[in-house]
Ligand SMILES: *[C@@H]1O[C@H](CO)[C@@H](O)[C@H](O)[C@H]1NC(C)=O
Ligand SMILES: *[C@@H]1O[C@H](CO)[C@@H](O)[C@H](O)[C@H]1NC(C)=O
Ligand SMILES: *[C@@H]1O[C@H](CO)[C@@H](O)[C@H](O)[C@H]1NC(C)=O
């Protein structure tokens with residue numbers, strides 16, 4: 003951790019040498035500063051003064067400093083900038099003046115107001131490397147003041163309402179509270195923020211956040227000023243639609259202004275002691291950070307795009323972005339990093355370069371490298387005339403600037419640079435390489451003969467296949483037909499009397515729920531079943547049958563199988579496979595001696611994730627479970643998990659949400675958007691799944707727990723905090739005998755924490771969750787869910803009290819209270 007003398011011992015701005023008396027001031031100020039009276043620090047530079055070397059000016063509140071600095075990890079380049087003055091750890095720079103023109107020596111360099119009234123940086127040889135280029139004061143009385151917001155303002159000392167220039171009008175990569183981003187309609191100039199080129203180089207990088215250049219009322223993240231890879235959603239009067247968290251938050255106030263002069267948005271914070279900033283980082287992600295006093299670290303509350311490979315061209319030309327590997331970018335075979343030095347500091351913009359140049363004129367000297375399962379690069383050109391893979395390949399070979407092709411229901415070729423390739427996707431890309439760079443097996447001189455042989459073999463094979471198909475398919479079709487019938491009729495329709503006998507007149511109750519009681523039964527062939535008597539069912543018989551037959555087709559190893567149904571007058575019953583392992587919640591009770599071991603828990607977690615992913619994406623119609631909780635996870639005789647009660651939303655219809663919200667015990671799993679009445683997406687299941695994960699890790703129900711400090715906290719919010727702090731072990735059930743590997747535990751806990759993010763767009767999909775749990779997708783450290791109680795506690799001074807006027811938030815508090823009465827011990 004680099005901590006320069008500047009931020010440790012602020013040596014405040016010195017007066018110019020012409021005023022000897024001022025030499026005393028720094029010591030004087032230092033004294034005051036340490037006796038916690040920051041208001042007397044020098045916070046301004048006037049015409050005759052300058053900063054050089056280690057000298058800084060400090061805002062009057064003491065929270066920001068301005069001076070020269072060298073980025074951590076790049077000690078020979080100096081920049082003038084503004085940073086947080088008294089935070090521990092690495093200096094957090096919020097603004098840089100000469101971002102593209104570093105100076106090598108600060109002892110003779112000066113940051114000052116020029117004779118013309120501009121702010122300038124003059125290097126040791128007296129040349130100006132940066133200027134504010136502002137309209138100078140006519141009165142020769144410019145003064146630059148560093149405000150408590152982190153804004154450096156150049157103004158006319160004689161008329162303080164005249165602002166000649168301010169750093170908030172020229173942000174670098176950081177959007178501060180009180181600053182604005184938008185467009186000046188009169189000049190057409192956009193005020194945006196641009197990433198640093200690398201973590202150690204403030205020069206403008208390729209990524210920026212800007213008001214939509216096409217004129218719509220939203221923000222976009224842009225690569226090279228042209229490719230949009232994320233947008234905030236339109237401003238709807240209250241918030242940007244893709245960032246709904248901003249509406250719920252009581253910490254931030256967003257305003258959007260559209261007047262004849264400017265269109266812009268800005269945000270403010272209600273409590274100035276809450277430190278927060280929005281940054282587009284050098285990897286292209288837009289992140290809102292806040293300072294967590296408890297850990298003395300910056301934490302993200304918002305990150306977009308969530309997946310770093312969604313950042314356009316993150317790995318530069320020909321670079322491959324990997325969601326799986328720890329090294330984000332790599333080069334294909336036949337390519338090498340353009341700049342190893344830059345790649346070492348995680349600056350991949352220069353991408354990859356061919357090891358050997360292509361020989362354009364001589365077609366036979368170039369070949370193609372096959373890359374299966376990739377996300378195809380951006381900006382392809384469709385070749386409509388090429389109607390086969392061979393034609394497509396030829397089209398590419400005939401075009402000197404073609405560097406790759408792909409054939410999938412049509413021919414696409416790519417020009418010089420391939421950008422945005424990722425290692426996860428369904429495309430097959432053929433990258434053109436010089437023959438000498440191709441892997442040894444595909445020797446181009448033998449290629450044509452091999453091609454002919456293959457072609458012939460393929461032709462023969464095709465004939466055989468056709469013949470075979472002609473003979474065999476009619477039979478097979480009959481068979482499939484039969485299975486389909488079996489499938490359809492596999493859903494048995496029971497009579498009410500039958501089910502009465504099966505369940506011994508509904509005498510063996512297995513459980514109850516919002517949708518009705520469940521009874522154990524034994525079919526005549528002694529198969530055990532669970533019979534659910536639906537309540538609150540108003541559907542007609544026809545609709546019920548339709549829904550049930552859909553449900554009957556949904557089969558997955560991690561879903562409880564529906565065997566049959568019964569429709570008798572007003573009674574609606576469903577017959578399921580019986581699960582001897584009982585429901586997951588029964589294994590949480592302290593009286594249950596046999597504690598589920600970790601291996602089993604992990605298997606259960608993965609199984610449930612797979613079942614939900616299937617419901618959400620893989621079956622014909624997306625099914626949102628809406629009521630994921632341990633009571634609805636059943637275990638079979640091998641303790642494999644099966645999700646019960648899916649499809650209820652369709653069977654119960656409009657009453658569903660009422661049933662859910664009045665059902666005590668379920669509310670703790672309800673995503674915020676459920677409670678606030680927003681449309682429900684599969685992400686509500688993701689949220690509930692996350693809540694359940696915490697319970698599985700801890701081996702007990704989520705409840706209000708009393709912390710060491712005597713303050714009551716909702717368990718998941720406390721747990722989320724532990725995950726972010728990296729102390730996941732503290733969450734683990736201490737009854738476990740097989741402690742998991744820390745890596746596996748971290749993965750589960752991070753997933754849980756991502757799943758319970760307030761904004762549904764920040765939560766992963768169940769498909770992503772499965773991939774993370776299977777280990778094929780990395781999971782980064784999650785941000786703290788903003789609405790969570792923990793933030794109200796740890797951020798201390800911040801008043802995150804939920805206002806009583808916000809009805810949705812009030813409901814949310816109630817739910818936490820309710821869950822305390824239900825699960826409180
Ligand atoms: C500080 O910066 C250095 C160099 O970039 C980095 O290695 C280190 O992890 C940083 N420390 C913290 C606490 O971020
Ligand atoms: C401001 O100061 C500069 C240099 O000191 C001088 O040349 C100029 O005439 C002054 N302008 C006014 C309006 O006093
Ligand atoms: C101060 O500046 C404002 C805005 O530039 C101007 O309207 C006002 O007349 C000035 N006042 C004086 C005393 O010069």
Ligand SMILES: *[C@@H]1O[C@H](CO)[C@@H](O)[C@H](O)[C@H]1NC(C)=O
Nearest residue numbers: 225226227228315319419421
């Ligand atoms: C980036 O943008 C500049 C200016 O619009 C353009 O000239 C250049 O071709 C772009 N680069 C790429 C690789 O698209």
